Amino acid sequence: MRYGPIVFLAAFLTLSASWCGFVLTPQIQLGRAVQETNSVVKAELYPQGRPGLARAGLEVYRADGCFYCHSQQVDQKKTLVDVFLTDAGKTPTAVAQALEDAHAGTFSAPGLAAGLPKPVLRNATMESASVLASLLKKAGATAELHLAPAGPDIERGWGARRTVAQDFISDSTVMLGSQRVGPDLANVGARLPDENWQLMHLYAPRSVTKDSPMPSYPFLFERRKTGQHPAPDALQQLPKEFAPPAGYEIVPKPEARALVAYLLSLRSDTPLYEAPLTPPAPPAAATNAPAK
Amino acid sequence: MNATCTTSSASDAVSTVEIDASCRVPLFTLFVSAAVWLVVASVFGLIASLKFHSPNLLSGCAWLTYGRVHPVATNALLYGFALQAGFGVALWIIARIGQTRVAQPWLIAVGGKLWNFGLLIGILGILGGDSTGFENLEIPSYGVVFLFLGYLLIGFWSLVTLHRRQERALGPSQWFLLAAFFWFPWIYFTANYLLLAHTPIRGVTQAIVDWWYIGNLNLVWFGLVGLAVAFYFIEQLMNRALHSRYLALFTFWTILLFASWSGIPRSAPVPAWIPAMSTVATVLTLVTALSVMVNIYQTCGRGCSQTENPPPGKFIAFGTGAFVIAWLMNSISAIPEVNAVTNFTWYTVAQWQLNVFGFFAMTMFGAIYYIVPRVTGMEWPSAKSVGRHFWLAAIGIILIALPLAIGGLIEGVHWRNPKLTNVDVAKNALNFLRVSTIGEVLILLGNVLLLGNLIGLSVRYYKIHFVPVYKDVTAKLDPAEVKP
Numbered sequence: 001m002r003y004g005p006i007v008f009l010a011a012f013l014t015l016s017a018s019w020c021g022f023v024l025t026p027q028i029q030l031g032r033a034v035q036e037t038n039s040v041v042k043a044e045l046y047p048q049g050r051p052g053l054a055r056a057g058l059e060v061y062r063a064d065g066c067f068y069c070h071s072q073q074v075d076q077k078k079t080l081v082d083v084f085l086t087d088a089g090k091t092p093t094a095v096a097q098a099l100e101d102a103h104a105g106t107f108s109a110p111g112l113a114a115g116l117p118k119p120v121l122r123n124a125t126m127e128s129a130s131v132l133a134s135l136l137k138k139a140g141a142t143a144e145l146h147l148a149p150a151g152p153d154i155e156r157g158w159g160a161r162r163t164v165a166q167d168f169i170s171d172s173t174v175m176l177g178s179q180r181v182g183p184d185l186a187n188v189g190a191r192l193p194d195e196n197w198q199l200m201h202l203y204a205p206r207s208v209t210k211d212s213p214m215p216s217y218p219f220l221f222e223r224r225k226t227g228q229h230p231a232p233d234a235l236q237q238l239p240k241e242f243a244p245p246a247g248y249e250i251v252p253k254p255e256a257r258a259l260v261a262y263l264l265s266l267r268s269d270t271p272l273y274e275a276p277l278t279p280p281a282p283p284a285a286a287t288n289a290p291a292k
Numbered sequence: 293m294n295a296t297c298t299t300s301s302a303s304d305a306v307s308t309v310e311i312d313a314s315c316r317v318p319l320f321t322l323f324v325s326a327a328v329w330l331v332v333a334s335v336f337g338l339i340a341s342l343k344f345h346s347p348n349l350l351s352g353c354a355w356l357t358y359g360r361v362h363p364v365a366t367n368a369l370l371y372g373f374a375l376q377a378g379f380g381v382a383l384w385i386i387a388r389i390g391q392t393r394v395a396q397p398w399l400i401a402v403g404g405k406l407w408n409f410g411l412l413i414g415i416l417g418i419l420g421g422d423s424t425g426f427e428n429l430e431i432p433s434y435g436v437v438f439l440f441l442g443y444l445l446i447g448f449w450s451l452v453t454l455h456r457r458q459e460r461a462l463g464p465s466q467w468f469l470l471a472a473f474f475w476f477p478w479i480y481f482t483a484n485y486l487l488l489a490h491t492p493i494r495g496v497t498q499a500i501v502d503w504w505y506i507g508n509l510n511l512v513w514f515g516l517v518g519l520a521v522a523f524y525f526i527e528q529l530m531n532r533a534l535h536s537r538y539l540a541l542f543t544f545w546t547i548l549l550f551a552s553w554s555g556i557p558r559s560a561p562v563p564a565w566i567p568a569m570s571t572v573a574t575v576l577t578l579v580t581a582l583s584v585m586v587n588i589y590q591t592c593g594r595g596c597s598q599t600e601n602p603p604p605g606k607f608i609a610f611g612t613g614a615f616v617i618a619w620l621m622n623s624i625s626a627i628p629e630v631n632a633v634t635n636f637t638w639y640t641v642a643q644w645q646l647n648v649f650g651f652f653a654m655t656m657f658g659a660i661y662y663i664v665p666r667v668t669g670m671e672w673p674s675a676k677s678v679g680r681h682f683w684l685a686a687i688g689i690i691l692i693a694l695p696l697a698i699g700g701l702i703e704g705v706h707w708r709n710p711k712l713t714n715v716d717v718a719k720n721a722l723n724f725l726r727v728s729t730i731g732e733v734l735i736l737l738g739n740v741l742l743l744g745n746l747i748g749l750s751v752r753y754y755k756i757h758f759v760p761v762y763k764d765v766t767a768k769l770d771p772a773e774v775k776p
Binding site: 002003004007008010011012014015017018019021022023026027029030031033062063064065066067068069071073075152155156162163164165167168169170171172173174175176177178179180181182183205206209210211212213214215216217218219 | 343344347348351352353354357358359360362363421422423424425426427454455460461462466467470471474475478479482486492493494495496497498499500501503504508544545548549552553556559560561562563566569570632636637638640641707708709710714715718719721722
């Protein structure tokens with residue numbers, strides 16, 4: 001390493017390698033990704049593009065730096081599987097034996113056919129669930145597997161499953177965030193769909209969440225005299241200590257409406273093949289049990 | 293043949309005084325503006341920190357909202373102080389080791405002006421709501437253009453200066469600086485072009501490129517330049533050679549190979565091979581930290597504690613210590629089980645602050661306190677405030693990094709307990725954060741001392757060098773002297 005060209009070559013080659021790895025290859029792999037009918041349940045394209053107002057709201061989210069305190073990435077530790085018996089078949093004794101062999105528990109053969117579909121194994125791994133499913137099939141019964149993603153983020157209710165690259169393909173300025181001073185927002189549209197709640201929360205966070213450390217955003221709202229014709233979209237249910245003095249009303253500016261539209265458009269609860277889940281649908285609904 | 297060689301090298305030999313004098317113009321531009329941005333960064337950092345004491349503080353106007361004040365603080369620290377001071381110190385070291393005058397000092401100063409102009413309109417843009425939305429790259433495209441042009445002038449003429457060196461063989465500091473001067477334009481251009489061009493890349497590729505840039509700036513670039521400066525000054529101040537050039541070479545290669553792939557967290561919503569590779573690379577940067585630790589310990593030995601450390605030495609010793617801790621913190625927190633706790637918490641902020649301020653900025657302070665008196669031929673107006681700056685900065689950064697690291701770990705454990713509401717988790721972490729506000733205040737005071745000292749020195753320099761000339765020029769002529 002005594003001479004300039006060698007040092008230069010060392011830097012050039014190592015940086016090229018890193019550039020090819022983390023700039024070029026992801027772009028080749030993901031850059032041309034398009035909406036797919038990747039969704040397990042619905043036959044529609046996913047993700048749907050955001051409506052115009054929500055796209056304007058993304059710019060407000062960016063300008064005011066919401067992503068410094070809110071991430072948009074739900075983590076998932078594992079997927080738990082529930083096995084539901086849907087048809088006990090003609091040989092309930094064999095089915096009961098199969099359940100016992102798979103350590104699913106002791107069931108009385110005559111009572112098996114009652115109250116179907118019913119869960120026979122809960123919170124199992126995919127492995128033991130598929131063992132049980134194949135045993136049940138041999139015994140002449142049919143079973144469904146229900147997939148439930150699990151992990152602290154999901155137990156918190158932040159999302160139904162982990163977020164994946166597919167969730168973001170139609171966005172520009174992807175703000176995944178690096179810190180959580182507040183909750184994750186990847187699925188906030190499904191979690192807190194009330195527009196009025198969102199507006200009140202932006203205007204005065206502590207009016208809806210006690211002790212919230214979030215700053216208030218009064219500059220997204222306009223305080224004006226209630227004239228002859230009160231604005232129909234003025235904030236209504238503000239608690240006393242946050243409400244404007246009598247004769248005044250708080251009206252959201254277009255930025256506030258756009259930001260809320262963006263927040264409500266944030267949802268990542270569609271089942272995907274790379275992040276499967278069984279939506280809490282009526283029991284009769286189709287499941288995403290793997291093809292047998 | 294032999295004779296001509298000797299004569300030419302003898303006539304080329306440049307005195308140290310001449311070399312220092314050739315640095316004066318660019319270094320004045322870079323250091324004074326760096327010190328101004330440093331104060332700007334700490335003022336905005338303090339405002340951001342205070343918002344955690346009272347969320348309604350200054351929330352009335354859009355440009356003072358947390359999401360704008362915080363990126364202003366980080367960008368002023370990164371581009372205003374760290375990179376700018378790094379360019380200046382690197383230039384001086386290149387000229388000194390190479391025993392050659394700086395090439396085109398005025399053009400480098402013009403580059404510095406362009407850089408500062410770009411940064412100024414960029415920072416105003418962020419305050420006005422034009423932030424790009426990419427961390428560490430918030431400066432909007434109209435500012436980036438000037439920053440990049442400014443860098444091209446600074447970087448090109450610094451490399452020309454390196455090329456004109458007297459001794460052809462390169463030492464450790466020069467490897468690190470050569471690689472860094474080449475690294476920055478590549479990563480900065482790539483990231484800004486892909487993210488801010490007319491048709492930017494879409495989807496999570498944006499986030500991957502941003503992570504790639506953050507890793508390459510914060511670990512590779514700061515690592516290369518900071519260590520080059522630290523190695524140079526350790527050799528100068530200890531008056532002995534580095535313990536092992538081979539170990540330094542090992543450090544160099546591990547930074548280039550591993551740190552350039554680091555920084556993508558385990559849970560990122562991207563194809564799984566990306567965080568997997570990044571995790572391996574980040575964990576491997578452990579050897580970088582250890583190799584630096586061994587090399588410096590072996591070089592200084594017990595001498596570190598025995599010698600009467602002049603203030604520049606104190607800053608650099610603190611800086612290298614912070615480097616080792618910050619890099620260890622980073623590589624340990626990449627281990628998947630640890631990352632599940634530390635990701636998204638104040639721990640990562642503590643690590644960032646320790647790396648950027650504790651390591652890089654402290655090393656630059658030491659270098660600036662050493663260089664400026666030599667370049668100007670004048671002592672610091674207040675020698676006492678140099679020592680005070682050290683203690684304010686050192687205690688300040690400890691009061692930021694330590695509570696945030698501990699608070700971050702606790703926060704990470706709390707986030708994994710779904711029974712605690714997010715308000716509870718945030719409130720518990722806030723107490724640690726509030727302690728760090730004291731650190732912000734101390735750092736601000738220290739930074740004001742540096743700026744005051746620099747301004748005081750500039751005023752004196754002006755008085756000594758320009759006022760007499762001005763008086764001479766404007767003095768009334770004695771009629772007797774006027775020749776008919």
